[in-house]
Amino acid sequence: MDAGRNAGKGRLLGLSLPWIAGLALLGVPRVVAHDLGPPPQAVNLVLVLAPIAAWIAVALWKRVPNPLVTLLAVGLVYGVLLGAVHQVLWTQAFADGAPALGGNLAGTLSPAAEDLLLRGAAMVSSLFTGVLVGLISGLVALGLSRALHRN
Template sequence: MRQEVKKGPGALRRSLGMPLPVIVALAALGVPRVVAHDLDLVGGGVNAVLVFGPVVIWIAVVLWRRLPNPFATLLAVGLVYGALLAVTHQILWNEAFGEDPPRLGGNLEGELSPAVESLVVRTFAFGSSVLTGVLVGVIAGAVGWLAARVLPGHGSR
């Protein structure tokens, strides 16, 4: 007889090792950097802390909680971070670019109406942000996975 696999929120929590609100909270740690970048509020050392600090915290949390699959957990955090990054960039678009928003170049320069051009550029910016978040999650997840394998007391599971 085949055992039935239960699906739902509990299954997601079991596979990621922590509840979705915690995943979202960890991802949200990266939002201040997005705001600071889009509004050009900080530079140099402060920006570096805002870039790397959240990722270090993500990795520390999965190691501290001794999660069974740090890679999957941090990939999920990265995906949510990417979505938050995308939404925040869209909200702050006008403040970030003012009267000089990004435009299409090459063969498409001047070929589309301003509204369509804006839609195309914003759509690609949204996708780029999500992809960036996923890549950050992959890198953090790989570091977390490796660290969990080599740190004493974590061992392979």
């Protein structure tokens, strides 16, 4: 009965939405640490690699049908969280002065429009980063899954 009840859950993504969100949340401490001031190098390395290793380990442990799709979804949610944290901690991250457009664009927009543009670019960059991390970890998990479950 348990297998039948869970058969449709997360079929497309391989994991339920709470699992996907939970895995994505593992990357948030690194984002906070980065925005509030760089942590020591060893701590930063753990904060970068441990969530990705957990993503891959869960995809293998749960034997998701397509680790690439699953971890792309995790990466997308991570990208949204990354962007949201950057927005919330914007003033702390740029305590010495917010970024500004330079060169020919310097001073061409109102301060509010320039802030909106830069924050929007940060959000797009965060989404791209999350999806890229999901893609790379998904490819690694896919390769490991095929190697481990070859019958």
